[in-house]
Amino acid sequence: MSNDEFRMTNFQRRIALGLSVKFPSFVNCHSSFAIRHSSFEIRHSKFVIRNSSFDMRCFVAVDLDNGVREKLRAVQAEMRNTGTRVRFIDPTAIHVTLKFLGSIQEDWLSRIKQSLAQCSIMRPFDVHARRLGAFPKLSSPRVFWAGVDPQPSLGHLQCRVEEELAWTGIKDERAFHPHLTLARVGERKGLEPLIDYIKINGESFDAGSFTVRDFHLYQSILKPNGAQYVKLASFALT
Numbered sequence: 213m214s215n216d217e218f219r220m221t222n223f224q225r226r227i228a229l230g231l232s233v234k235f236p237s238f239v240n241c242h243s244s245f246a247i248r249h250s251s252f253e254i255r256h257s258k259f260v261i262r263n264s265s266f267d268m269r270c271f272v273a274v275d276l277d278n279g280v281r282e283k284l285r286a287v288q289a290e291m292r293n294t295g296t297r298v299r300f301i302d303p304t305a306i307h308v309t310l311k312f313l314g315s316i317q318e319d320w321l322s323r324i325k326q327s328l329a330q331c332s333i334m335r336p337f338d339v340h341a342r343r344l345g346a347f348p349k350l351s352s353p354r355v356f357w358a359g360v361d362p363q364p365s366l367g368h369l370q371c372r373v374e375e376e377l378a379w380t381g382i383k384d385e386r387a388f389h390p391h392l393t394l395a396r397v398g399e400r401k402g403l404e405p406l407i408d409y410i411k412i413n414g415e416s417f418d419a420g421s422f423t424v425r426d427f428h429l430y431q432s433i434l435k436p437n438g439a440q441y442v443k444l445a446s447f448a449l450t
Contacts, residue, residue, distance in 0.1 A: 268431055276422055296405050327379060334450075
């Protein structure tokens with residue numbers, strides 16, 4: 213073992229024991245108290261140490277029922293009829309994202325699943341999907357979406373997921389804006405017909421309600437024709 217490897221091992225041990233530490237010379241300290249080196253990352257929440265070679269993109273999401281999916285498919289067909297060139301999302305892949313985990317190592321999955329299992333202790337609840345819009349704004353869109361009403365139980369579930377995953381070192385301070393992604397913009401040209409369609413029909417669109425009985429951990433595999441989603445685990449609300 214090299215001197216630097218020994219110093220890092222001792223450094224980790226002292227942190228775990230709550231002792232004072234002297235930072236090794238090769239450690240960069242940041243305001244968020246994330247300490248990074250080429251092959252280590254230590255976060256203060258649980259001082260999780262991980263290798264920097266990530267190999268999985270994952271997220272946590274709620275699925276839709278078939279009735280809502282069919283209404284989304286129908287509105288996508290109307291959006292296509294405007295002749296606007298955007299990339300439409302396959303209705304079978306549309307979901308409500310609770311949290312995007314980013315790139316993680318496969319050996320993190322066990323800890324992540326254990327944390328998510330703690331979030332399932334709540335009763336099933338209904339969610340209503342309606343309205344059409346765009347991010348960041350309709351006049352300059354990057355994503356077209358169908359809205360999801362900010363139901364308190366949905367917000368509570370998302371908050372639980374955020375809190376539990378923070379203990380594994382996965383933390384994201386972005387606000388939660390529940391939505392269903394219908395299409396993504398590539399070239400930002402010729403969007404006016406679709407923007408006009410949203411202006412006319414956005415407020416009246418209603419995809420109906422669906423019951424959230426569980427949520428899921430997905431892996432996102434990027435492919436030339438779009439992302440493929442693989443379900444890694446499911447967590448039933450009880």
